[in-house]
Amino acid sequence: MAALQQRGHKWRAKVRVPASIRGAGEPEHVYRTLTATDRRSATIEADLWEVLLKAEWAERSGRAAAPKAALRSLYEQLRAEAASGVYQLHGGGVLMPELAGIDHELNKLEDATDGRDLSPLEEARVAALQDAAAQLQRKPIAVRPELEPTFAETAADYLAAWKVKPGLRKSNTEQQKKATFALFAGFFGERPMRDVRRQDAASFADQMRRLDPMWARSSSARNLPWLELVRRFGGRDAGLSDATMNRHMTTLQEAWRWAEERGRCEGINPFAGHRRRLKPGVNVHGYLPWESDDLAKLFDPPPARQDVTEIMLVGLFTGLRLDEIASLTFGQIKNAEEVSFIQVADAKTPAGRRQVPIHNKLLWLSRREGPANARVWPGFNPEGPGKKAGADAGREFSRFKSGRGFTDRRQTFHSFRKNVTQIFERNGIPENEAAQILGHERGFTYSRYSPHGITLARKAEIVALIAYPGVVLPEP
DSSP states (O other): OOEEEEETTEEEEEEEOOTTTOOTTOOSEEEEEOSOOSHHHHHHHHHHHHHHHHHHHHHHHSSSOOOHHHHHHHHHHHHHHHHTTSSOOOOTTOSOHHHHHHHHHHHHHHHHHTTSOOOHHHHHHHHHHHHHHHHHTTOOOOOOGGGSOBHHHHHHHHHHHHHTSTTOOSSSHHHHHHHHHHHHHHHHOSOBGGGOOHHHHHHHHHHHHTSOTTGGGSGGGGGSOHHHHHHHHOOOSSOSOHHHHHHHHHHHHHHHHHHHHTTSOOSSOTTTTOOOOOOBTTTBOOOOOOOHHHHHHHHSSOOSSHHHHHHHHHHHHHOOOHHHHHTOBGGGEEEETTEEEEEEOOOSSGGGOEEEEOOGGGHHHHTOOOOTTSBSOTTSOOBTTTTBSHHHHHHHHHHHHHHTTOOOTTOSTHHHHHHHHHHHHHTTOOHHHHHHHHTOOOOHHHHHHOTTOSOHHHHHHHHTTOOOTTOOOOOO
16 A cells, blocks of 8 residues: 655655566655645545556566456546546636546547557556546446456455444354355356356356265365366265255355446346255255164263263253354353353354253263363364364264264264254253253244243253163263
8 A cells, every 4th residue: 555645735655666576776665746635635646556556567577467456446546536527627618627637638648659559557547537538427338348356356345345244243154155256256267247147157056066065175175276176076966965055056146136236247146046945854854863872882982082072971961052062161150049050152143142051960060160261171173263162073073973983964963952852842841941941042922021031940950851861971
């Protein structure tokens, strides 16, 4: 960014010259006295000058033409300046000084080029001045395909706007969106969003549906070019799930709508119509609770890692989610009304913020002590935007259960939560009461007319019902 210096009533801009451009003995910085008299106008003028310099340096280097982003930035800033009346020419019966000034600038460019072909940089300047003149005369302005952002650039702009939405929590959603955009950009190339057609979206969806569901587990695969990714991981008979495909196509559909509102594309959304309805038992297969024989196999012998053993037991007797357990701090273990409980505070929804009594089989947990902000199980590395430990804990459990012969994707750590839910249902616990322990949303009537919910003592009675008869469990 150009540095501004005020000297009396004038402003001067300073820009560092890249080492690759500087010759021997040439200065490290270049300076320019600006015509603007206030800081805001000086900033705009300095930015435009810097963009112009960078584009010229790129061309002068001989290694590449001016980057498209630099040309577009030059076009946008120069057009805005010209339309605001920076270039004015008075006298001689001129009716519109702004238009006269633009014509004068175009004539200067024509004289400077002397009939030769224009460079991309010069073409961008001409386009900016011509479109500024059309804007002043309220004439329609044609799209300039050579200056439009690529799909990847538009997706990045959309993501930047999405990230500042109020109320967003740190999660892996941003990473998922980035992955979707990277995949489509690899498929579509350096073309603008406007060029995406329904057949492009359909072809992308068809190829994505046949990708190996485990392809992203390979860190190297995430950086493969699209054709190589499809060659190595595509063409599978059982590919990505409908739920995963829905997430990809919905993300692209939202980006198109955002771009359309900003004039970067138009017409029927090409990403619409690819969402498949999810039907339990057909294309959605939920998690399965662990059977008694499965639990015996998991815990006999218990995992070699003590922390893995302990989080499994907590899952079995609380129904907490994996990340809620792996991220648990000593300060969340509390006691009130003669009941020891876990205070879940960092949840995606208000319903997730709750008090879960500690089962008698977990009394060892209530006796643990440490600094309030310290995690009970520090061996799980915090990862991702929210610095959560659940991902690392999940990988450790997956390795362990695979080693015990459990390969069904419906049997995961989340299955412990299914066990607790099943026990509540078989004991006739009302759904409204179970929801306050599991962290589900309650029905409208209960949440409206009984906002404080059931007592902690009642929650303890419900949690005490959790039992696994016939299964020998370790005691930490």
